Amino acid sequence: MTRYDFIANIYDTLLYPLEKSTMNDFRKNFVPKIEGYTLDLAVGTGHNIEYYPPNSHVVLIDKSIEMLKIAKEKSKKRNDLNLEFVHSSVEDLSFDDNTFDTILSIDVFCSVKNPYESMKNVKRVLKHDGKGIFVEHGLTGQLLKDIVLYLTNILTYPTVGSSMIRKPLEYIQYAGFNLLEYGHLKNSFYYFIVRKE
Template structure:
């Protein structure tokens, strides 16, 4: 369902989000600064994180929307960086087990239809000791903020983009990975989580 919605808005998606870039781009830069080695970004969208990856990262990127991925490819070309792009869903990623050193998710789990399955896929793909990085919209630390800000946002974004800003992705991460760092920003409306894959 969400794919055609994102295909529909891909051409002007960056324009819609432009007022938020001053808040989110520094967090995107901080999030991907933790990436090392062979790295996968799921839900790359129009490629807003691409300018911030450290040099030396072998970067792969997937998105369920072909139109959004076209925008990301254009951005990568303009930046002069090599990215292996593929159309794929977060719940079914076309890579072998233990393939990546790092997996990045930036403002994705508020939209993923089956977040538990997507989290299990990330765990499958990560090498033992690999790092999962999440920069996500989440339920805040304040019931008042949730009620006055996030709930109205959900009423707009859910039908438009299947986006649910009230999800508790930060709790879900802890069920699959060992959380090493969690930062709440803007009252927990956005969280940056760095977690380790402790496979036996």
């Protein structure tokens, strides 16, 4: 079992303030951009599901079985989707090369072990000319803000496994994606739209 299995039943309550103030707006903006056969990484309790476009075909993965159970329950509110739930981590994707048209990642790489190699693995399962949508947080390059992130990380990383001091742009560049769009969203969150050539 993972640490997320133990907190699955209270996860939505714990994260409610962040969802309401920040994440929900990100999901509304970026989740509808998925196209074709889509892989949604580390879906947790399934907050993205309500924003999938009608008739979407999505594989939802998470390393927490208990989180996936909650996501499955939420999916029952949508009868216009083709959804597959797979118990898998981002670090150990078992899909064939060049499988997915789109890969969606929202607030994921803060908690992925070995994010550089994991991003290469994500690229592997994306089709040539496929699209990646990443909404991630990390260091800002601004001294005072980053000091706060380092201090916050002392609490978040040991307790919930979320690092506040990651560098998602570096992972994307390391994997060799073609960066189409990149921008700041809010606080230490950024978005990246990429293509696999």
